[in-house]
Amino acid sequence: MGRLITPDTAGKERTQLTRAVVLALRELMKQSEPDANSRDLAAFIALALTAIGRSVETSVAAWEKRGYWVKADRFRMEWDWANRLGSVMRQAVLAEDWPRVAQTAGQVFQSLNAVQVPQRHRLGTPWVGAYHRLQAESASD
Numbered sequence: 001m002g003r004l005i006t007p008d009t010a011g012k013e014r015t016q017l018t019r020a021v022v023l024a025l026r027e028l029m030k031q032s033e034p035d036a037n038s039r040d041l042a043a044f045i046a047l048a049l050t051a052i053g054r055s056v057e058t059s060v061a062a063w064e065k066r067g068y069w070v071k072a073d074r075f076r077m078e079w080d081w082a083n084r085l086g087s088v089m090r091q092a093v094l095a096e097d098w099p100r101v102a103q104t105a106g107q108v109f110q111s112l113n114a115v116q117v118p119q120r121h122r123l124g125t126p127w128v129g130a131y132h133r134l135q136a137e138s139a140s141d
Contacts, residue, residue, distance in 0.1 A: 010058040017048045022115045034098050042093045042101050043134040044127030049086030
């Protein structure tokens with residue numbers, strides 16, 4: 001039996017998610033008043049940060065299997081902010097605490113300041129309907 005090659009790796013997913021988060025942050029910063037679009041943007045950021053945290057654990061599991069404990073721990077510490085800020089953003093969005101959403105968005109933006117999104121990206125608008133997904137996830141928890 002041959003090797004199984006997966007084209008969609010955790011690193012590729014993390015890159016796509018970070019670019020989408022940066023794009024959503026840019027759109028959120030353009031908003032003057034909170035509305036349905038703002039809710040979707042903030043909810044998408046919360047969901048994407050949670051997904052980034054899961055992708056970090058997927059990457060780390062492969063390294064730990066090979067015994068690269070130090071590398072795995074460094075990588076976890078490097079991406080620790082994603083889970084933490086994702087949880088804060090989730091709580092702020094569900095409580096509709098917009099000053100806290102803005103503060104958390106600024107912290108996320110600082111963490112992702114090196115991420116560049118090309119002008120002709122193919123990301124679209126992945127945040128559409130994210131607020132309903134966030135509510136559905138929190139209702140099932």
